Amino acid sequence: MTVPYDVEALWVIDDIDSVWREQADHAHQTFPKMGDEPGVNDDFHENDSGSYDFFAFHDYNPDYFVVTGVNFPGRIGSKVSIRPGLTVPAGLNSGVAGMQISINARRNETILVRLLCAAYTKIKITFPVDVVVIAVDGRSLGVPPFGRYNEPYTISTGTPIEMSTAQRMDVLIRSSRSLSSYGQIEYRHHLSDAFLLNGRIPIVIK
Structure with missing residues (x-):
């Protein structure tokens, strides 16, 4: 299904752990030193490279936050705008x-706003106007062959849209009134749920 639209926006939401990225270049950091009983007493902190401490893929703590390649210019705990x-x-x-x-x-x-969550953290998006969700994960809602089971739906102003890694969503905005506000992206830690950053994206309708 093709929905006519006048303006198209792309929000690719991402986060970066600068320590993780630095260490990821050294593949040997993920290898343990083999113990007497492989898989039982391997030493993950004295790996075969001998130069670096063990690099745990799951230990991810982002300190940079971006949307479509644009950095939100703030530190952890802040509320900033692009x-x-x-x-x-x-x-x-x-x-x-x-x-x-x-x-x-x-x-x-x-x-038309295309949302794509490339972040590892938990994401909540809010809009300053109602939006209509027309597609989720590449599937249009309310059209064959799945039209019998779903349909586009409205998300009210300020209601958080929660997204997880690799999820996609297409939403439509149409306003008869002028607006100068922000869409907001809240980043929360994937394990602790700690607040990390609130990134604001200008939305101007004249």
Whole structure:
């Protein structure tokens, strides 16, 4: 199904653990030193490289937070915004120009926002207007062959949309009134649920 729209935005939500990224270059850091009984008393802190401490893939603690490659310029625990007027460069988008990150539209225009969670943390997204969810994980809602079992649905203003790693969602915005506000992305630690950052994306409708 193709839904007519006037403005398209792409929000690829991601997080980066700078320590994890630095260590991930050294593959041997993930190898244990073999013990007398392999799989029983292997030493994960004195691996075969001998140069680095053990690198645990699951020990992930992000300290950078981005949306579609744009860094939210704040430290852990902060609430920060990206600049208005940001778009995806055509050279990084198969030559397609004009796909927005920060949203700028006119009243009564249909805005398609493509959401993709590339983060390892828990994600909650809120919009300052009602949005209509038209697709989840690449499947359009309410169309054959699955139209008998689902349909597009509305998420009210300020209601959190929770997303997990690799989940996708397409939502539509259409407002008859002017708006100067923000979509907000809340990052929370995947294990402790500790608050990490609130990233704000400008949404301007004139």
